[in-house]
Amino acid sequence: xxxxxxxxxxxxxxxxxxxxxxxxxxxxxxxxxxxxxxxxxxxxxxxxxxxxxxxxxxxxxxxxxxxxxxxxxxxxxxxxxxxxxxxxxxxxxxxxxxxxxxxxxxxxxxxxxxxxxxxxxxxxxxxxxxxxxxxxxxxxxxxxxxxxxxxxxxxxxxxxxxxxxxxxxxxxxxxxxxxxxxxxxxxxxxxxxxxxxxxxxxxxxxxxxxxxxxxxxxxxxxxxxxxxxxxxxxxxxxxxxxxxxxxxxxxxxxxxxxxxxxxxxxxxxxxxxxxxxxxxxxxxxxxxxxxxxxxxxxxxxxxxxxxxxxxxxxxxxxxxxxxxxxxxxxxxxxxxxxxxxxxxxxxxxxxxxxxxxxxxxxxxxxxxxxxxxxxxxxxxxxxxxxxxxxxxxxxxxxxxxxxxxxxxxxxxxxxxxxxxxxxxxxxxxxxxxxxxxxxxxxxxxxxxxxxxxxxxxxxxxxxxxxxxxxxxxxxxxxxxxxxxxxxxxxxxxxxxxxxxxxxxxxxxxxxxxxxxxxxxxxxxxxxxxxxxxxxxxxxxxxxxxxxxxxxx
Amino acid sequence: xxxxxxxxxxxxxxxxxxxxxxxxxxxxxxxxxxxxxxxxxxxxxxxxxxxxxxxxxxxxxxxxxxxxxxxxxxxxxxxxxxxxxxxxxxxxxxxxxxxxxxxxxxxxxxxxxxxxxxxxxxxxxxxxxxxxxxxxxxxxxxxxxxxxxxxxxxxxxxxxxxxxxxxxxxxxxxxxxxxxxxxxxxxxxxxxxxxxxxxxxxxxxxxxxxxxxxxxxxxxxxxxxxxxxxxxxxxxxxxxxxxxxxxxxxxxxxxxxxxxxxxxxxxxxxxxxxxxxxxxxxxxxxxxxxxxxxxxxxxxxxxxxxxxxxxxxxxxxxxx
Ligand SMILES: Nc1ncnc2c1ncn2[C@@H]1O[C@H](COP(=O)(O)OP(=O)(O)OP(=O)(O)O)[C@@H](O)[C@H]1O
Ligand SMILES: [Mg+2]
Numbered sequence: 001x002x003x004x005x006x007x008x009x010x011x012x013x014x015x016x017x018x019x020x021x022x023x024x025x026x027x028x029x030x031x032x033x034x035x036x037x038x039x040x041x042x043x044x045x046x047x048x049x050x051x052x053x054x055x056x057x058x059x060x061x062x063x064x065x066x067x068x069x070x071x072x073x074x075x076x077x078x079x080x081x082x083x084x085x086x087x088x089x090x091x092x093x094x095x096x097x098x099x100x101x102x103x104x105x106x107x108x109x110x111x112x113x114x115x116x117x118x119x120x121x122x123x124x125x126x127x128x129x130x131x132x133x134x135x136x137x138x139x140x141x142x143x144x145x146x147x148x149x150x151x152x153x154x155x156x157x158x159x160x161x162x163x164x165x166x167x168x169x170x171x172x173x174x175x176x177x178x179x180x181x182x183x184x185x186x187x188x189x190x191x192x193x194x195x196x197x198x199x200x201x202x203x204x205x206x207x208x209x210x211x212x213x214x215x216x217x218x219x220x221x222x223x224x225x226x227x228x229x230x231x232x233x234x235x236x237x238x239x240x241x242x243x244x245x246x247x248x249x250x251x252x253x254x255x256x257x258x259x260x261x262x263x264x265x266x267x268x269x270x271x272x273x274x275x276x277x278x279x280x281x282x283x284x285x286x287x288x289x290x291x292x293x294x295x296x297x298x299x300x301x302x303x304x305x306x307x308x309x310x311x312x313x314x315x316x317x318x319x320x321x322x323x324x325x326x327x328x329x330x331x332x333x334x335x336x337x338x339x340x341x342x343x344x345x346x347x348x349x350x351x352x353x354x355x356x357x358x359x360x361x362x363x364x365x366x367x368x369x370x371x372x373x374x375x376x377x378x379x380x381x382x383x384x385x386x387x388x389x390x391x392x393x394x395x396x397x398x399x400x401x402x403x404x405x406x407x408x409x410x411x412x413x414x415x416x417x418x419x420x421x422x423x424x425x426x427x428x429x430x431x432x433x434x435x436x437x438x439x440x441x442x443x444x445x446x447x448x449x450x451x452x453x454x455x456x457x458x459x460x461x462x463x464x465x466x467x468x469x470x471x472x473x474x475x476x477x478x479x480x481x482x483x484x485x486x487x488x489x490x491x492x493x494x495x496x497x498x499x500x501x502x503x504x505x506x507x508x509x510x511x512x513x514x515x516x517x518x519x520x521x522x523x524x525x526x527x528x529x530x531x532x533x534x535x536x537x538x539x540x541x542x543x544x545x546x547x548x549x550x551x552x
Numbered sequence: 553x554x555x556x557x558x559x560x561x562x563x564x565x566x567x568x569x570x571x572x573x574x575x576x577x578x579x580x581x582x583x584x585x586x587x588x589x590x591x592x593x594x595x596x597x598x599x600x601x602x603x604x605x606x607x608x609x610x611x612x613x614x615x616x617x618x619x620x621x622x623x624x625x626x627x628x629x630x631x632x633x634x635x636x637x638x639x640x641x642x643x644x645x646x647x648x649x650x651x652x653x654x655x656x657x658x659x660x661x662x663x664x665x666x667x668x669x670x671x672x673x674x675x676x677x678x679x680x681x682x683x684x685x686x687x688x689x690x691x692x693x694x695x696x697x698x699x700x701x702x703x704x705x706x707x708x709x710x711x712x713x714x715x716x717x718x719x720x721x722x723x724x725x726x727x728x729x730x731x732x733x734x735x736x737x738x739x740x741x742x743x744x745x746x747x748x749x750x751x752x753x754x755x756x757x758x759x760x761x762x763x764x765x766x767x768x769x770x771x772x773x774x775x776x777x778x779x780x781x782x783x784x785x786x787x788x789x790x791x792x793x794x795x796x797x798x799x800x801x802x803x804x805x806x807x808x809x810x811x812x813x814x815x816x817x818x819x820x821x822x823x824x825x826x827x828x829x830x831x832x833x834x835x836x837x838x839x840x841x842x843x844x845x846x847x848x849x850x851x852x853x854x855x856x857x858x859x860x861x862x863x864x865x866x867x868x869x870x871x872x
Binding site for chain 2 (some may be wrong): 292355
């Protein structure tokens, strides 16, 4: 039965696949400054070593099919993801670990499944072919067969892999203890019943159909499935199956399952933490901006609203005065000297209280200025977000810098801003994203300044087919040992709550997306300059992307 | 009538000050456009209430409050701010011990009521201080260095049993410590045991922890309250200041040692307030309020009755 040529071939295939994984490593430049890439590559090589060990531990006779499934695993999704994660290295540490573990688990499970499959097929096979024995060719008597069978059953019952045999009527004929345990049943509760008791109620038809098709000889059921625990709670399994002929001569399906609920949970968590990361990304720059703008806006809103209240008060005072004048007139025309005197006193009192009118000019003038400021803030916000504009289009970097300065106005109250804008052509870009880049850099510059003669210089210039933007501050500067870390996500020297360490990693990503470059020069105590080089890019003619008439 | 003590307003926006000047045209006030300027005034003059903006260049409002507390500890501190993120609100509780947290834009009438109310509290505190000065002069220093009476008990209310167990373990060796997930039980304990400090989470079973702490403070003004939570909501924190006069706001997870010293501080505060009621803002507030309107609160009532009453009182309140 064992074809050693074939084994060797399969073995080679696995080694090749592994090598391909290993081949990734040199792609991760060892001299790269990016520490996370280095770390990933180190972990990857540890992983390949452990896979080698795993394969080394497989007893020889079982190799071929196992090698095949190992191969399949290496080709499978988690390891593909792992591959791309390693290459792009823009994946979080947690996610990377999870993928690593997922791939390794997959491999182990696949190998176990193959192991069991061979053993079961062998145990339930009618009579062994004369010269096809795997374990030894010394035994030929019934005794030996029974002994071998006994041994296999022991192995089967102690493997952590769940094994179930179902017949043509979809009835469960055999389960090992691992299988029963996985679903929370006693073996006796399962044997003799339809296997549909462990699948989700709404999937019963599907499973009956699949089962029949499988026994009829086609349809693969290898894969991840959701099934039901005795308690009704969903669990996730990795299943594989084999067709055998039972001792009664009828076809049976042997299914091998392992619990991958943990794995699924892990993957979910990884996905979730990735989402949180993205959320945090949005929060760090946006959150700061919202806080700044809200404060900027609420300040004029504060005094305008207060002034309106004051005007209302003033009108109430005025109304009172008018009413009293009216009653004085009445008293003069129809009343007595005493009542006239009383009215006069009342007017006197109201007049004394009537003081706000002297401030009316100031109140209204301040209010109008406040409203103008709110108006400007709103239009700055619009310019900054550019929500109403197409994503990728030509824009003036000088204008973008200006609208960012406007929005960051609250940060710059104490700081001199110098602009050296060159006469530069428009650049093809995602304007809103470049605004974020500038906002993050300006925010960092402001935060680096710890004295009261702060200065930030912005310059733009054309250099060949590129525009170069420089943002210079005279702040604390960056320690040389930090220079190659500052673009890493979560690297921050700021106190908790002040910085998330995402600003520059976002900047890096956006610049990269524009096929641009960013670099930094810095001297402790003197300041830092961030230089961004962006290709001007070709203006895509409108007609190429958009038809003139729409089809009605 | 003696000259009224002045109120100090601080804002880097001149126009805000100009409006406030008119709002408080019948009250003696001082104005400052920066924290530094404000501190100078605080050093030179007696100030009853300090109202400051939060976001100002150089020195933030919370920083100003913290410094002001050192220079003039009895001045009542209020923040009037354009934007409140949780961090700032928590800071203002934990380091500035702010009396009110008011958002811009504000309502003139309400602001006037609040500030004048605070000024009256200040005057009353001062009278009480003057009185107790005559009786015993050493009392004010003793609270800080004596060990705290071990009969004062602690209460923790949280829906997380794991946390409750940890808290019980940490504190029961030092003094009687009660933990419960049941708000009614917590309330019952407050009525029957000599509890000095209550620590609660925001999310209790079927209850809003902020409401609970506000009610506790209303009924047992001497008890020092602490919010300890992992939920991050600045509006809850603002409510805890304005309605519950919370002592500390702690974000879980929190280092054990810091937790110990926070509870220690809270216990000291409890002792101090017992010795010198003038130190208790909530008591002052209640006294000023009852002097204005003769409202009688019944003595024995259930927690839900109390909550109802507190909610109603808050809804009718003319101040922030
Ligand atoms: N202009 C600068 N001057 C000095 N140090 C800087 C400057 N820009 C960045 N850095 C350093 O690089 C680190 C990372 O910056 P990054 O913008 O990524 O994060 P952050 O500013 O700390 O936090 P966040 O931007 O998320 O609020 C900073 O903590 C700081 O140490
Ligand atoms: Mg930053």
